[in-house]
Amino acid sequence: MDYVLLGNDLSTWAIAIGIAAAVSMALYTANRMLVRRIGAFAEHTATHLDDMAVRVLSKTSTAFIVTMGIYAGSQWLLLSPKAETLLRNLAVGILLLQIARWLDIGVRGWIDFYRKKRGATDVAATTSTAALTFVVRAALWLIIILMILDNFGVNITTLVASLGIGGIAVALAVQNILGDLFSSLSILLDKPFVVGDFITVDGISGTVQYVGLKTTRIRSLTGEEIVISNSDLLKSRIHNNRRQETRRIVFSVGVTYDVTEQQLEMIPGMLKDIVSSKENVKFDRAHFKSYGASSLDFEVVYTMTTADYGMFMDVQQAINFEMFRRFNRERIEFAYPTQTVKLSNPEALRGEAANETFDGAPRTEERRRPEPLPRPR
Incomplete structure (x- = not known):
C-alpha cells in the first residue's frame, strides 16, 4: 500500500532523506578534512592566515551543515510554493548567520593577532582596538540581520529609515561620547x-x-x-x-664692558672651539649679538644629534665648565647686573659733605662745652 505524505510517497521521502544525510555527511567530512589539513600545514609555517583559516572553519555550526543537507534533500520532493519558499528562506537565513559567525571569528582573530604582534611596542593598540572591534562587529551583525529580514520578505526600507531617524536622535544625545x-x-x-x-x-x-x-x-x-x-x-x-630626533640649543653669555677690543674679537672663535670639541654636537654659529644694559651679549647656537635630554645637559655642563676656564685664563669677566650712578657736579657735593659733621650740624657753628658740676666739700 502506498502512503502519501505532504504530496510525496514514502520512496520519495526515503530518497530525500538519503540525499539530506549524504550531503550533511559530505559537508561535515569536508569541513573536518580541511581543518585537519590546514592545521597540519599551519604548524610548519609562520604566516597567520592559515591559523586564521583553521580558527574560522572549526567554528562551522552543525545546524548549518544539517540545514544545507535538508535543503538539498528537499529538492527531490514536490512541495507547495509556500513550503518551498519558507524552506529556501530558512536555508538562506542559516547561511547568512554562518557567514556572520565566520566573519565575526575572523575579526576577533585579527584583533588578537594584532595585539600579540604590536602589544609590546604599541601598548595603545591593546585598548583602542577594542573600540574598532566593537564598531566592526556591530556593523557586521546589523547588516546580516537586515539581510535576513529582507530575505523573509520584511520591508526593511521603513526600518532603515526609522533606524536612521533614531540614530540621529541618539547621536545628538550622546555626541560627546561618540x-x-x-x-x-x-x-x-x-x-x-x-x-x-x-x-x-x-x-x-x-x-x-x-x-x-x-x-x-x-x-x-x-x-x-x-x-x-x-x-x-x-x-x-x-x-x-x-619622536624628537635632534635638539636645537640656543644660549647666551654676557661679558663686562671692561673687556678690551682684542678680547671682544676673540670670544666668538673661542666659543666655536669650545662647542665644536664636544661629542654629538653640530656647531651652528656664535656671534656678538647686542649691547646689553650691563653686558656685551653673545649668542651661541648648536644642534645635538641625539634627542636624549640627559646627554644634552651633560654637554651643556661641559661647555659651561670650559667657558669658565677659558675666560678665566684670558681674564675675561662674566657680566652680572650692575648700575653706575654718575654725578653732574661731584666737587660741589664733596664740599657740602665737608661742611657737615657726622650728626648733620654745621662745622662753622661753635659748640659750648658744658660747665663742670661743683664738687661737694
Whole structure:
C-alpha cells in the first residue's frame, strides 16, 4: 500500500532523506578534512592566515551543515510554493548567520593577532582596538540581520529609515561620547602618540599611561595623573617629545664692558672651539649679538644629534665648565647686573659733605662745652 505524505510517497521521502544525510555527511567530512589539513600545514609555517583559516572553519555550526543537507534533500520532493519558499528562506537565513559567525571569528582573530604582534611596542593598540572591534562587529551583525529580514520578505526600507531617524536622535544625545569614541579610533589609526610617549599638550607635559575609549591619561612630571578627553586631545597641538630626533640649543653669555677690543674679537672663535670639541654636537654659529644694559651679549647656537635630554645637559655642563676656564685664563669677566650712578657736579657735593659733621650740624657753628658740676666739700 502506498502512503502519501505532504504530496510525496514514502520512496520519495526515503530518497530525500538519503540525499539530506549524504550531503550533511559530505559537508561535515569536508569541513573536518580541511581543518585537519590546514592545521597540519599551519604548524610548519609562520604566516597567520592559515591559523586564521583553521580558527574560522572549526567554528562551522552543525545546524548549518544539517540545514544545507535538508535543503538539498528537499529538492527531490514536490512541495507547495509556500513550503518551498519558507524552506529556501530558512536555508538562506542559516547561511547568512554562518557567514556572520565566520566573519565575526575572523575579526576577533585579527584583533588578537594584532595585539600579540604590536602589544609590546604599541601598548595603545591593546585598548583602542577594542573600540574598532566593537564598531566592526556591530556593523557586521546589523547588516546580516537586515539581510535576513529582507530575505523573509520584511520591508526593511521603513526600518532603515526609522533606524536612521533614531540614530540621529541618539547621536545628538550622546555626541560627546561618540566624538571621544571616534577620536579614540583616530588615535589608533593615525598614531600621533602611543602609550609610553612623553608628550606636551596645552602646556601639560607627561608620559601617556592609558588610551581608552573616551579619555587618555597622562602621568605628569610632578606625579599626578591628568585625564583628558580624546576629542579635546586631538583638537590641541600635541608635541611628541619621544619622536624628537635632534635638539636645537640656543644660549647666551654676557661679558663686562671692561673687556678690551682684542678680547671682544676673540670670544666668538673661542666659543666655536669650545662647542665644536664636544661629542654629538653640530656647531651652528656664535656671534656678538647686542649691547646689553650691563653686558656685551653673545649668542651661541648648536644642534645635538641625539634627542636624549640627559646627554644634552651633560654637554651643556661641559661647555659651561670650559667657558669658565677659558675666560678665566684670558681674564675675561662674566657680566652680572650692575648700575653706575654718575654725578653732574661731584666737587660741589664733596664740599657740602665737608661742611657737615657726622650728626648733620654745621662745622662753622661753635659748640659750648658744658660747665663742670661743683664738687661737694
